[in-house]
Amino acid sequence: MSAFEPAGGSGNVLLSLVVWTPMIGAFLVLLLPREQVDGARRAAFVFSLITFLLSLGLWAGFRPNTAEFQFLEQHPWIPEWGIQYLLGIDGVSLFLVLLTTFLTPLVILFSFDGVQKRVKEYFFFMLALETGLVGTFVALDLFLFYVFWELMLVPMYFIIGIWGGQRRIYASIKFLIYTLTASLLMLLAILYLVGAHARAGAPTTFDVRLLYDVALSPAEQGWLFAAFAVAFAVKVPMFPLHTWLPDAHVEAPTGGSVILASVMLKLGTYGFLRFAMPLFPTAMAAATPFILALAVVGIVYGAMVAMVQPDLKKLVAYSSVSHLGFVMLGLFALNPMGIQGAIYQMLNHGLSTGALFLLVGMIYERRHTRLISDFGGLWKPLPRYAAVFMVVTLSSIGLPGLNGFVGEFLILLGAFGQSRLAAVLASSGLILGAVYMLWMFQRVFFGPVRHEENMALADLRPREVAVLAPVVAMIVVMGVYPKPFLEVMEPSVKAIIARMEKQQARAVAIDGQGAATKPARGV
Numbered sequence: 208m209s210a211f212e213p214a215g216g217s218g219n220v221l222l223s224l225v226v227w228t229p230m231i232g233a234f235l236v237l238l239l240p241r242e243q244v245d246g247a248r249r250a251a252f253v254f255s256l257i258t259f260l261l262s263l264g265l266w267a268g269f270r271p272n273t274a275e276f277q278f279l280e281q282h283p284w285i286p287e288w289g290i291q292y293l294l295g296i297d298g299v300s301l302f303l304v305l306l307t308t309f310l311t312p313l314v315i316l317f318s319f320d321g322v323q324k325r326v327k328e329y330f331f332f333m334l335a336l337e338t339g340l341v342g343t344f345v346a347l348d349l350f351l352f353y354v355f356w357e358l359m360l361v362p363m364y365f366i367i368g369i370w371g372g373q374r375r376i377y378a379s380i381k382f383l384i385y386t387l388t389a390s391l392l393m394l395l396a397i398l399y400l401v402g403a404h405a406r407a408g409a410p411t412t413f414d415v416r417l418l419y420d421v422a423l424s425p426a427e428q429g430w431l432f433a434a435f436a437v438a439f440a441v442k443v444p445m446f447p448l449h450t451w452l453p454d455a456h457v458e459a460p461t462g463g464s465v466i467l468a469s470v471m472l473k474l475g476t477y478g479f480l481r482f483a484m485p486l487f488p489t490a491m492a493a494a495t496p497f498i499l500a501l502a503v504v505g506i507v508y509g510a511m512v513a514m515v516q517p518d519l520k521k522l523v524a525y526s527s528v529s530h531l532g533f534v535m536l537g538l539f540a541l542n543p544m545g546i547q548g549a550i551y552q553m554l555n556h557g558l559s560t561g562a563l564f565l566l567v568g569m570i571y572e573r574r575h576t577r578l579i580s581d582f583g584g585l586w587k588p589l590p591r592y593a594a595v596f597m598v599v600t601l602s603s604i605g606l607p608g609l610n611g612f613v614g615e616f617l618i619l620l621g622a623f624g625q626s627r628l629a630a631v632l633a634s635s636g637l638i639l640g641a642v643y644m645l646w647m648f649q650r651v652f653f654g655p656v657r658h659e660e661n662m663a664l665a666d667l668r669p670r671e672v673a674v675l676a677p678v679v680a681m682i683v684v685m686g687v688y689p690k691p692f693l694e695v696m697e698p699s700v701k702a703i704i705a706r707m708e709k710q711q712a713r714a715v716a717i718d719g720q721g722a723a724t725k726p727a728r729g730v
Contacts, residue, residue, distance in 0.1 A: 233334035251330035255312035262308040274702030289411035293348040298699035336362035371458040378458035396434035432490035435483040442475030446505035456524035461568025469561035488707040505532030510639035537618035545621020552614030584656035610685035
């Protein structure tokens with residue numbers, strides 16, 4: 208058996224190619240002479256584009272009528288500890304991988320002009336970051352998952368700390384401390400879970416598919432769920448663990464902000480759905496009212512704080528707190544409609560907020576300011592830029608016909624079946640979101656041109672059009688025709704819910720007279 212031949216002898220190494228092609232490109236970029244700046248840019252773009260094309264093969268070969276993990280690759284890594292190189296995707300992780308590989312070449316193309324110092328090092332870290340992100344979405348061995356989870360922190364730390372704004376050191380250290388500290392709790396929980404599986408007489412393994420069936424007491428589930436939940440809640444980020452996010456966004460370069468908002472934040476919500484919820488369903492059921500309350504608070508709080516921001520980038524950053532609150536609301540609706548809506552909203556947020564950060568970065572490169580008060584009347588000198596900004600703004604607030612509407616509609620329908628109060632309160636976030644986004648758009652683009660220097664600004668350049676056009680196209684496609692996405696997700700979502708139901712029923716049976724936590728409504 209070759210080094211990358213998957214179990215079963217199919218010889219499929221496509222997932223490994225998608226994971227490691229960016230890292231190969233990263234080291235090749237690093238080997239280039241420092242003066243070959245254009246060569247580093249082109250090489251980084253080519254490798255990211257190859258990765259995207261390879262990832263399209265995952266969708267082309269994906270069987271949508273099954274909940275099984277596909278494109279499995281399973282090889283011993285540290286066999287004495289039960290650690291494997293184990294990769295696989297289902298209907299949940301497929302689209303998150305595609306989101307990552309779709310946005311990375313666009314971010315790299317945008318950065319051709321935006322990054323002028325230490326160019327090859329920047330693209331090295333961007334490609335290494337892509338490997339960490341994709342690896343985290345496809346790892347099915349918990350040890351391998353943790354390796355990728357920590358790996359992605361390093362490139363983002365340097366991207367913020369080297370190419371960021373004036374307070375970049377503070378922001379990068381704060382980002383690292385928050386995420387690393389929370390991740391250590393998850394590592395301890397992983398080790399305990401693996402030990403519990405071994406104590407039951409089974410071979411030591413980190414294979415999450417086997418660990419789903421570990422029998423744990425309600426107390427054990429409670430502590431382990433809390434450890435996983437803290438790690439993932441920091442990454443989402445959920446209120447009140449969100450304070451690192453605005454600093455990281457404001458200080459990060461535009462490319463870093465796009466990847467951070469569009470992809471990295473989804474690792475938290477993905478972690479809840481893939482690991483915390485199905486591994487510890489009894490504890491999850493007990494924590495559901497608390498998580499729903501935090502999600503609603505995050506939705507309203509994020510929207511209200513975004514409304515008073517004078518800085519465009521900070522406004523978009525706080526909008527992420529609100530939008531990711533909707534994702535958490537959908538996940539903990541604990542029914543197929545809510546969870547599918549949450550996954551769809553992860554993709555929607557990745558596109559719309561990523562585009563917003565790109566647009567803010569474009570105007571910052573022209574005016575070297577992000578203050579809303581420094582603009583006004585921009586539609587006159589920048590009609591193409593304003594038109595794209597308008598479409599993305601309408602997507603962000605959930606206009607019917609664009610992608611944001613589909614996700615939010617499914618989430619609220621699902622949440623209504625779990626908690627009518629949470630759904631009603633969360634609906635206010637839609638109104639607040641429309642208020643702060645449209646008010647921002649009105650102040651930036653309408654009215655007279657208040658500053659003469661804005662009249663001389665150049666409209667979208669060809670490279671900027673090439674970056675924005677694919678994102679806008681996907682915003683429209685996902686708004687008009689969501690069926691192909693939802694059909695692929697549905698079997699995997701139903702399988703996750705069925706797994707949680709089975710585990711909860713077993714916990715109730717073991718506890719005898721129903722002393723175990725009752726299943727939450729919708730599960």
